[in-house]
Amino acid sequence: MASPYPDGDREKVASKLPSVLQQQLKVRAAELSLDIQEAVEAAITAWRATERPGFEVDTAGAKSFSTWLPPGLYEHFKTTCTARDVSYIQGLAQSIRDWLDDNPSPKDAVAPSEPRRIISANQKGGVGKTAVALGVGEAYAEDREVSRKALTGFLEDISYSDLKRIGKTRGDLQDQLAALTFGGNRVLVVDYDPQSHLSDQLGIPQIPPGHDSLVTHMVGDAESDLRNLIVTVDDPRFGGRLHVLPGAFDGFVLDSKLALTAAQSRGFQKEASLERALRPIEADYDIILIDCPPSLGLAMDAALYYGRRRRNEKPQRSGVLIPVQAEDSSATAYNMLVDQIEDLRKDLSIDIDYLGLVVNQYDARRGYVATSSLDQWNNINDQQVLAVLDDLKEQREAVRVKKPLLSYAPSSKQANTMRMIAMGAAR
Numbered sequence: 001m002a003s004p005y006p007d008g009d010r011e012k013v014a015s016k017l018p019s020v021l022q023q024q025l026k027v028r029a030a031e032l033s034l035d036i037q038e039a040v041e042a043a044i045t046a047w048r049a050t051e052r053p054g055f056e057v058d059t060a061g062a063k064s065f066s067t068w069l070p071p072g073l074y075e076h077f078k079t080t081c082t083a084r085d086v087s088y089i090q091g092l093a094q095s096i097r098d099w100l101d102d103n104p105s106p107k108d109a110v111a112p113s114e115p116r117r118i119i120s121a122n123q124k125g126g127v128g129k130t131a132v133a134l135g136v137g138e139a140y141a142e143d144r145e146v147s148r149k150a151l152t153g154f155l156e157d158i159s160y161s162d163l164k165r166i167g168k169t170r171g172d173l174q175d176q177l178a179a180l181t182f183g184g185n186r187v188l189v190v191d192y193d194p195q196s197h198l199s200d201q202l203g204i205p206q207i208p209p210g211h212d213s214l215v216t217h218m219v220g221d222a223e224s225d226l227r228n229l230i231v232t233v234d235d236p237r238f239g240g241r242l243h244v245l246p247g248a249f250d251g252f253v254l255d256s257k258l259a260l261t262a263a264q265s266r267g268f269q270k271e272a273s274l275e276r277a278l279r280p281i282e283a284d285y286d287i288i289l290i291d292c293p294p295s296l297g298l299a300m301d302a303a304l305y306y307g308r309r310r311r312n313e314k315p316q317r318s319g320v321l322i323p324v325q326a327e328d329s330s331a332t333a334y335n336m337l338v339d340q341i342e343d344l345r346k347d348l349s350i351d352i353d354y355l356g357l358v359v360n361q362y363d364a365r366r367g368y369v370a371t372s373s374l375d376q377w378n379n380i381n382d383q384q385v386l387a388v389l390d391d392l393k394e395q396r397e398a399v400r401v402k403k404p405l406l407s408y409a410p411s412s413k414q415a416n417t418m419r420m421i422a423m424g425a426a427r
């Protein structure tokens with residue numbers, strides 16, 4: 001529907017647009033110092049000109065939306081919609097979606113060649129470091145529209161008790177979803193644990209002793225390019241974007257190798273060894289996740305150093321993601337990790353950001369110990385609980401059949417919670 005603009009330059013157009021897109025459009029236009037009508041004009045013009053096939057946008061529940069466009073543009077747009085056999089509402093939604101993707105927030109435009117680095121760490125064993133590193137990596141690699149759609153539905157249905165556990169409202173999470181763009185990223189998950197559980201869970205063989213691996217690259221003994229070791233997860237859901245650097249048996253002696261190399265070669269900085277090894281391949285990725293072993297040695301220092309805030313990097317873009325459990329022994333382990341982080345910060349004068357906690361395998365039926373521990377996690381300074389994961393069968397089943405969780409059970413609560421963690425960590 002179109003009606004004349006007061007000064008005759010533009011005509012009013014009334015349609016419908018999902019509220020998430022309306023909100024994102026408003027924020028992005030403001031960030032780019034554009035009027036909304038200019039942004040919509042650019043979006044529609046680009047959409048009409050593109051030869052990219054449109055990706056269907058979920059327009060159920062779209063809300064009234066009106067703007068002002070140059071005379072005639074909306075009529076041309078309607079002709080294009082008819083030719084593409086999509087409704088006007090779908091055409092508008094696709095135009096805005098594509099425009100948002102093609103015009104990223106200036107906040108995300110810093111250092112585009114440097115990937116975000118997320119370190120999944122806790123020296124306590126079996127708390128979910130591997131499950132979280134892999135699940136979150138899958139969420140980032142998954143197609144943007146697929147995860148957005150899944151999260152939109154998940155947030156609509158999320159229960160009051162699930163929200164209460166993390167002290168957030170549905171609106172808080174919907175705002176987060178509206179304000180960010182993730183998904184469709186090029187992701188590398190580094191199996192930094194010599195136990196190589198992550199590799200094993202995907203059916204990827206561990207690198208045997210004495211072979212080139214991340215370890216040889218870290219201590220300067222490598223013979224071949226690190227890229228030759230990387231495995232692409234062969235699953236259409238991730239479109240070839242999810243890669244794994246397999247675990248190596250030699251990782252069991254990484255700490256002593258690092259100490260020896262440092263003793264033998266003057267100027268060898270142990271803490272920078274992981275960074276030196278991964279730098280050459282960083283430009284290939286948007287996000288690199290490190291699945292750490294349950295230990296606190298030199299190798300762990302190198303991982304934490306790798307997750308530090310780099311010069312010109314905005315706070316909370318990279319950092320440490322800490323899976324914990326709602327029990328007392330987990331609190332002791334957490335305190336030891338934090339001590340190590342704080343020591344590194346002081347000794348090396350660096351910033352290491354806390355991206356958040358994931359309380360894993362939560363079972364309220366365990367009573368007071370579980371519920372009071374969860375309260376404590378929610379009340380730690382400098383930390384936020386990004387999500388609470390229940391003890392769910394899909395996680396174990398995915399491991400059993402050696403498939404990525406988001407591919408094995410894409411609509412499960414476990415998969416959606418991984419997407420929610422990815423969303424919360426991507427600030």
Ligand SMILES: Nc1ncnc2c1ncn2[C@@H]1O[C@H](COP(=O)(O)OP(=O)(O)OP(=O)(O)O)[C@@H](O)[C@H]1O
Pocket residue numbers: 124125126127128129130131132193195197292293294360361389390391392393395396399
């Ligand atoms: N939310 C969950 N629900 C059910 N099973 C889970 C969940 N999270 C993890 N698991 C299972 O618990 C086990 C331990 O999890 P995981 O390997 O992720 O922990 P970890 O901290 O990486 O352990 P490690 O310290 O040995 O590296 C795995 O078998 C995993 O499949």
Ligand SMILES: [Mg+2]
Pocket residue numbers: 129130131193197198291292293
């Ligand atoms: Mg692990």
